[in-house]
Amino acid sequence: MSDNPLRVLVVDDQQLVREGLTALLELTDGIEVVGSAGDGARALDMIAGDPPDVVLMDLRMPVLDGVTATARIRDRFPGVAVVVLTTYADDNSIAGALAAGARGYLTKDAGRAEIGMALRAAAGGHSLFDPAVAARLAQAMTRPTASPRRDSLPDSLTQREAEVLGQIAQGHTNSEIAATLFVAEATVKTHINNAFAKIGARNRTEAASYAIEHGLTINER
Template sequence: MIRILLADDQTLVRQGIQTLLDLEEDLIVVGAAANGQQALAMVEQMQPDVVLMDVRMPVMDGVAATGEITKRWPHIGVIILTTFDDDEYVIEGLKAGARGYMLKDADSSEIVEAVRIVARGEALIQPSITRKVLAEFTRLAGGRAPATLPLAEPLTEREMDVLRGIATGQSNREIADQLCISEGTVKNHVSSLLAKLAVRDRTQAIIRARKLGLIE
């Protein structure tokens, strides 16, 4: 069973998400917090596999809570739930170490799959959010694409195939099926391309690859 903690200051949102997660046989909600401070205390006590974290909460917001969780319990995956108005929170959440970014209006099946992907140790970011993050970086750079150094070692053709799969939100398993290779081989390619791009996770890989013009 994948153990999940919900953190959202809106009771109806927490109840709605719990209802859809409870329909899945492999998922169980072990707790629900109304702010980041409560989430930290519950994470310490319950040690969930995944935390679904709202960003705008009283007492302690989701970004601050995410930073504490990833620092103290790096094995726990945090998925930030955001809205179209939360661009600055997504960028800060990226720095805080969240492994997933989902819009609150995502389909229930997308949220369920995101939980499973992050529980496996992978990362997931919706392509629409990636575009918004990159647009924000461009805005902060005065309308110019941020400067970035070229790669010391170019990506191989297969690594590019894997990168494109990551950029469309596919899991390792889905990429493996599409490319007719093993999931273990995909993991090796992911590790290699992360090293070449000099980033720590799949989300940052997408952003850097877009800056370099490797993907659209």
């Protein structure tokens, strides 16, 4: 690894938090804070002018939230890694951030050493997660899918589209489906639109009837 310090951009909508993180990271060997931003839009402007190695990103912010900003950073600046540092460790927040391309996910009770390790890991192309987040990821890996796997599905549905239809038939909202399947809510909406077009459903009631008729649901325990 280079002897040059790791260049980090801090993004958080609370000024006190930004200043605290900046002061904390400046005490960490091998890390240089090159700037801070109060929202995702400002962060993108700063990255375009002087790309850092890693962005330390909050999630809930005005103007442009952290998930959307992360996705745009990964699309426009693939050489810049993103580590999420947030108060939230719920499934939807984790799924959204990871689907957007974040390489690390920490909660705000993380210490300086843990934050430093996550930033260095992300810069090296690796991932480091808060223990609570890692536990949720492990749980997600063992969750049953929303519909039984079959060799063939009706109307050219993909397996994921069938799973989403099965979840709709069980009365789940888009956010609940996202949490169950561990994907971003925007991804769920895309699957729903594609599935509705394939099966000719005009609403969730028709989609639920279709899922039941074609055996796309499973019994929840």
